[in-house]
Amino acid sequence: MRRSRIVIALIVVVIAIVLQTTVFGAGRIQPLGVAPALVVLVLIGLAPYVEPEYHVLLGFTAGILVDLVGSGTLGLWAMSFTIVAFLAGRLRARYADSIVWSLVAAFTLTLVAQVVYVVVSTLFGQETLGEPNVVAKIVMPAVWNLVLAYPVFWILRYAYAPRDRSWAS
């Protein structure tokens, strides 16, 4: 595994967090009141380019960073993103070469990330499940990720394999 691939992946995650907290932050671009979950989307999109074990570590790191930037209990998004990275690693062979599978993965795994967070945070004493609009907060990021999946995955494919001519090129 080339080190540059992991470094690129980390840089992509950091960029995603910065964009998520600024461009897609509160009061900015939030169609229908909820922004896309960009960090989860790039995590799913990075799965074909990073070895599964590194990808799981990347998921955990991304989750911890999101926890540290956010207001919730530390470790909850880390667990959620680790699960998503693990599942994405399992599915990566399927959606690496299929646009339909990649879109399905973007939607489903984003949904998984949100649901896992809501359940785990509720178990840890937060009132997440009882929040108003909790369904919209779970579903809408998955819908927006479905919309953004093609361009984001294209950018990632270009970053890792600019000469690759597959579905995204």
Place this chain on the structure above:
Amino acid sequence: MLPQSGRRVNRVTILFTSLIAIGFLIATFDVRSESDDVGDVLREGTQSVFTPLQKGVDWVTAPVVGFVDGVANLAGLRDENDRLEARVRELEAEVRATDALEEQVVQLELINGLTIGEELSTVTARIYASGSTPFDNVRYIDKGSNDGVIAGQAVIDEDGLVGRVDLVSANDARIRLITDPAVSVGVRVQSTNETGIVTGRGDGPLRLEMYRASQPVREGALVVTDGSRYPPGLVIGSVARTAEAEVGFVLRTQVEPAANLSQVDYVKVIVGFSPIDAGLESDAGTTTPTTRSAATGDG
């Protein structure tokens, strides 16, 4: 090939299980720990890395985001509507503030020897970033301890209370919105003059609980801070639905926040009113789990 593949799967599964266990331990430690020193240090350290990037991206993309927002606003019609709505909110806030001040004056006049102090000094700050998920209720502002900001101070906008200062660095600070379940504020219902506690629910209306209420609270009644930790008379919002007071029961209802928290760009930090327990705030006021909301409560 097969054994290699099998080993890889096993390695990934073991790593996955270990990381989940580590995440679980971190969360347990964060919830159970009495002080948040380690968590705060980590949060401040992370934010110090992200702050320059966030400010840069915010500066670069602000015009684009504004343009996109403008297009989305139906070529000016919605802009005009927003402007007028903002003006109406401003005027309503002025009326509410005037009512609150009149009420305070009456009360102060009843207490001999007390005079109203000078107007509280504030620092205007711009919000440059927010939390990264829809479940986060934090905003980052571009003013910090160099500007007199300390943890626990109240943050307001033209409509009312927005939240309180949570973490502070030299030039930046994090504010926790009043909708955060970890934030509780001691309040007074203006129409009945009875006190209670308002707590965030993550989103939408706030929860109002009054333990010694003897009168009903009516829909639309103004709710303001009681002055126990934040300056008195800051507008929180208005009662969303009428609730009757019953002997032996806690009066529970909801309060619609006056501030439009999803659209706040600029805020004011009240630096002229120090939290009565600023020391406590720095230790316990930055807690994140709701289990510690009582410790951070105002009432």
